[in-house]
Amino acid sequence: MWEIAGRSFGSRLMVGTGKFRSHAVMRDALVASGSEIVTVALRRVDLTRPEDDILSFVPSSMTLLPNTSGAVDADEAVRLARLGRAATGADLVKLEVTPDPRTLAPDPIFTLRAAELLVADGFTVLPYCSADPVLCRHLEEAGCATVMPLGAWIGSNRGLRTRDAIEVIVSQASVPVVVDAGLGVPSDAAEAMEIGASAVLVNTAIAVASDPVAMARAFALATEAGRLGFEAGPGAVRDLAEASSPLTGFLS
């Protein structure tokens, strides 16, 4: 089990809802992922059309994590978060501030500013952020419930390109570190978990797979395997072979 702001979760795989070919496929993939937390872009939510709305395809057992995708500055993110709270009644928000549509790279300055405003407004803030150890310190000090550094550009499926920085962030953080964005195949999720991330968030890799349901299951298994591997305490990496049955063992 792990916790976000006092709430316990079993699964360490969080999933997104974008880019699926249909709401029905999305729902099946969400179920197959075994995830307990699902993020939904508030810009896609349309409460005036409940029959067709994305929210009605999210299993009710899952914790809804509205996100501010599309916000380009702190004010927009705050406004969207408040709209989300009004719509869902939840104070959880995944903070995304991405002014550059090409990279969708998180804006460190506006993300920190929005986080401060949202924490002050009573939100539980999970910020998507650059894999920057100092920025993650700032976000933590601002009162964020997690930090969510990127593994690679969102939607790129490029894997854990920020591994060195994530290792530092994990070693210093006192809130959960969730590796968000860029994980392309299940082994990427396992790698993030093996270096001590508390959880991973995966969307594109599942949504655009030929078989999203099978891919969701694969990510669930890899996330669990990676976590077990981390908890089991891997042996040290050495330059050369070390005999598994030492020749001088009889001396002791």
Added chain:
Amino acid sequence: MSAAPGLFAQHLASGDRLTDVSAWLAPGADLEDLAQRAREVTLQRFGRAVRLFAPLYVSNACLSSCTYCGFSKGLDVARRTLSVPEVAEEAGTLVDRGFRHLLLVSGEHRIEVSADYLVSCVEALRGLVPSISIETQTWSDDTYARLVDAGLEGVVHYQETYDRTRYAEVHVAGWKRDYDRRLASTERAAEAGVRRLGIGALLGLSADWRADVAAVAEHAVWLQRRYWRTEVTVALPRIKPSASGFQPLVPVSDADYVQALCALRLAAPEAGIVLSTREPAALRDGLVRIAVTHMSAGSSTEPGGYSHPGEAQEQFAVSDERTPAEVAAMLRAAGYDPVWKDAFALK
């Protein structure tokens, strides 16, 4: 007097290029291979989702004379400019049909379709529709900033053709005759904070459609580099029959058209590609699987045509006459999510 060349016009004149579409546009290129590559790029960037929008024609009054357009000044056609309440009525009809992304379209008439009028339209619609864009005449004062302040998301200005000589031949009179004013207007909109820019060329207008496709690709990538906060969409409408009686200079075949869109996709992977109901259903269905990410559906090109059809002149005849619900059903059957809402009210 003509406007001075803007930044992109200067870039074009410099001969420097950010893109090279020549291999993809070459006659005899392997079209199936191009389509497969374009599809991969589209899926990776946009996923299995197509954003739906509707054009809302607010006026066909026009002070520009363009030889190919059904709204051209001097044509004896039924003219109409909707009042702001009529615009809201049309928007209400479109909202009932599912749309949450609207494009307000007009001819070029700075008195009937003034900056004040457009600001009033945006203010009237912003509580109803989260994404509002305009496709009107170009503006040179603070109009773009005022519209952004009112809640406008996007501005669409097609250059029609990037060939200066041909541009001058078909744009006979009016503000649209000024090539540089028109081309630089997209830059002015970006500088005013407009977050979605639409550009494009009208294929069939110039004898060298490949040159226009190359220019659109270059323009898209140049805009993305310079205005990094801005989302760019591109479109390559083909000339349709209209009250103008204009005939295309060269035919652009369906195969040419597919090749053009593949080249655009490969040259500008992050640009949205827009396809209107000008094109027939079968071609639209095919292109959605390759490169298209934004589609209109159930369109009327006549002011007031959604709530009160048949009372004014249409700009051109649409080809795909399916209802929005039928287009959405086609997308679902093809394995794509029809995205009715992908925006939030900016004001």
